Amino acid sequence: MTKRMSHDQMRLKSFIDSQSAIRQNLYSGHTAGLVADCLQGNLIIVPKNVAFEFSKYCQRNPKACPVIAISDVGNSKIPYLNADIDVCTDLPGYYIYRYGVFEEEIQDIISYWNDDMVAFVLGCSFGFEHALLQNNIRLKHIEQDKIVPMFVTNIETNPSGIFFGNMVVSMRMMSPKDVIDAIVISSKFPSSHGAPIHIGNPNEIGISDISNPDWGDNIKFDNTDIPVFWPCGVTPQLAIQNAKLPICISHAPGKMLITNKKTS
């Protein structure tokens, strides 16, 4: 029997080796910190009859849903990212939704893919987080080995056809100096959510208790820290749940598509 790999073992792999391990279902963990200088992406797969409406949803909400690539109808390859990427096998985990309800997490979607499907690869926060770390900005969820806390806000996204919903944000607690640098640096990564959408009082965007995130973990922080909120890739997952499509597939949280495009 082939041996499963730990996150630490995967950390040492090149793009090709990590892709190969994920493709063979030898690794089903999260992809944070893997092949660190390579762009990672969220995945949303929808039927072709709503592909235009979803494309328009992304265009109208570019900070939450920055489109990196779109597959041709029925083709699970993503040629303009990398000729060899196959969205059916190259992520460590997938969520299957039926009529907007989560059904199961699986390790490949070969049996689900059909000629009717279109895959959207959307930017995720790993791109700007990598840049923040390289500029010595402290990311406390990483220091504490936790998942970044995420919250549903009261900010409505711009709807498109059957797709709608409130914006989800990720929160990072930072010193005032780090806040300034993080805004400047993340603004240079529009494909990775870009600049924050809010800093300071969480109530102003409908978050009543920052110690109780909707997803992710509660993070320890300093009294002088300021909360900084970025648009989050969970936003389109809410929109596809709201759309109640007969079938829809996304990456499992934290288990992204690793590309061999550089984040810079």
Next chain:
Amino acid sequence: MTKRMSHDQMRLKSFIDSQSAIRQNLYSGHTAGLVADCLQGNLIIVPKNVAFEFSKYCQRNPKACPVIAISDVGNSKIPYLNADIDVCTDLPGYYIYRYGVFEEEIQDIISYWNDDMVAFVLGCSFGFEHALLQNNIRLKHIEQDKIVPMFVTNIETNPSGIFFGNMVVSMRMMSPKDVIDAIVISSKFPSSHGAPIHIGNPNEIGISDISNPDWGDNIKFDNTDIPVFWPCGVTPQLAIQNAKLPICISHAPGKMLITNKKTS
């Protein structure tokens, strides 16, 4: 009988007044230099059955086809640009194509619009040109009151479904110092084609004679000037001609949609 307006008369108008004059078909000239600090856009209207493929064509060719806004199917308003914009009436001129062949130029498309149509508003070069002028970069076609010269290159765009074709570029002749500044400044306007795609030898992108443009005028320049080539909004017009759709509508060259979004 209501009097038609000259370009000089239109120059003095605010956004609201120029929109009103165009809507009433009192002005059918080009929009260069009108409401100068407002974003202008190219227009492409396609039937909904190919809207996803065209959206994907733009996503795969973002420098030539930067999407500013997409209408809902069958709705000629563009709410996320400005609640009051109507693409049926708010451009001074439209081209009608049937099966990829130009048929006529008209002043409004009220009789053509139907529930099946989707309007794409794409960024145009006026945005970065305005910024270049404000930074004292000489634009010789404007100094000489000519239309910028445009060329079909040998650069193939990334196809999407029935949409394909070579990239069209606009050329501006500049001093070396202006070239550097123009690259830096235009790179900050990704919704207006962004940085150039080529400088120097025109042969390298398949242009054999810069004195003989495919569209626009021949411009006088200095011996020490360097040619600078930007992706051009005529590119998607070639793609829709290649797609040979039963009907397709675009803006008439130089006659853009004026929005009340600021270019900056």
